[in-house]
């Protein structure tokens with residue numbers, strides 16, 4: 001091998017000095033080393049980038065845990081140290097039901113979510129006995145964010161350590177490829193810590209905020225768990241406004257709420273349309289707070305609530321209009337930006353326009369504001 | 379405890395001093411190579427200078443790349459973002475509007491402090507992040 005290089009160098013260099021020879025040999029040698037070890041070098045470079053992210057995530061998830069414990073101590077005033085309880089919560093998991101035979105999976109998921117919701121609520125009450133209802137909900141949200149950060153950290157660490165152990169470029173690539181997206185999600189979750197700690201309205205709260213503007217001052221009726229509705233007259237119509245009950249952080253059960261309201265109306269058939277307002281992910285390049293109108297059930301999540309709404313609306317065969325307020329993933333659980341706050345007024349105008357243009361006087365219209373109502377009362 | 383266990387599980391991979399040594403070695407090598415290149419250029423064998431100059435330039439390019447990379451790593455401080463949030467209060471009676479810093483316990487539609495102009499109570503009508511001055515888009 002070296003002979004070959006020397007020959008090549010000789011051909012290239014002609015009758016030059018010894019130093020020139022050495023330089024050229026080194027040059028060729030480094031080229032050949034790179035030829036064989038390029039992948040390893042690449043793997044190390046990628047691993048280093050993963051490591052940097054891992055450190056960053058560790059700082060953020062430790063902060064999430066610290067703030068959670070601090071908040072539980074501060075507002076909950078527990079008799080014993082809540083640290084083990086918080087740590088236990090951070091390791092909590094939910095096993096999703098088998099989906100090979102998907103019939104009836106919605107019922108299973110619904111039951112599973114209800115059990116975890118009720119259990120977590122009871123646990124938060126137990127570790128933070130002095131917290132108000134709103135504060136307890138905010139603690140639940142904060143613990144949820146800390147849980148997500150802990151999970152991200154563990155997932156990245158898993159790939160990092162596995163990659164380091166095997167030095168397999170394909171294992172490292174799996175995590176490296178999606179690193180920018182993961183970083184974005186982690187940054188989004190980390191900005192939730194401040195919002196959840198203080199009970200500030202978040203980007204996801206645009207739906208409830210729009211509805212709350214119409215709802216204020218009217219009599220409220222509990223229609224489902226943590227979900228309230230109000231019957232409000234508007235331009236000869238009756239708007240049935242539905243949102244999660246604030247100002248504690250909660251998304252409520254809009255599916256159950258819509259199903260109940262539509263079910264109660266089964267005989268009279270007064271409700272002629274459903275309008276849903278929700279935050280929607282914007283594409284890169286779209287402005288924050290842009291309003292888009294469309295059709296269908298505007299609601300995210302794992303799909304249980306969406307399923308319930310679709311079923312209830314299908315049973316009645318009435319149109320379902322959607323208003324989306326566009327925002328970036330980094331806005332969804334961060335303190336609400338001004339653009340989104342302004343966009344709620346525009347969205348309110350859209351609601352009013354849809355009501356006057358697409359329904360008749362005397363009709364009832366169900367308007368549901370979907371999202372987390374933290375920091376937004378009614 | 380669990381958390382301290384996790385600490386020890388991240389092996390450190392800090393290469394800063396080795397990187398520095400490599401940079402110094404490559405630097406000397408490249409400088410020497412460049413010097414040889416210029417020597418050859420002014421001597422009777424100008425055709426050889428190409429190789430020397432190429433080697434030297436590649437060396438400096440490598441140094442530049444390494445320096446850029448380590449800098450990018452060290453200057454990105456991992457921190458948890460904190461933003462300024464403001465509360466907007468409006469008096470429903472006299473339409474006085476006031477903006478103040480967010481306080482814990484504030485929420486939209488809350489009857490808050492008494493109005494400074496009339497008898498009524500001010501209501502919180504908005505809570506949002508304080509508009510930040512235009513930032514340069516990060517890549």
Ligand SMILES: [Zn+2]
Pocket residue numbers: 469470471472473474493494495496497498
């Ligand atoms: Zn006033």
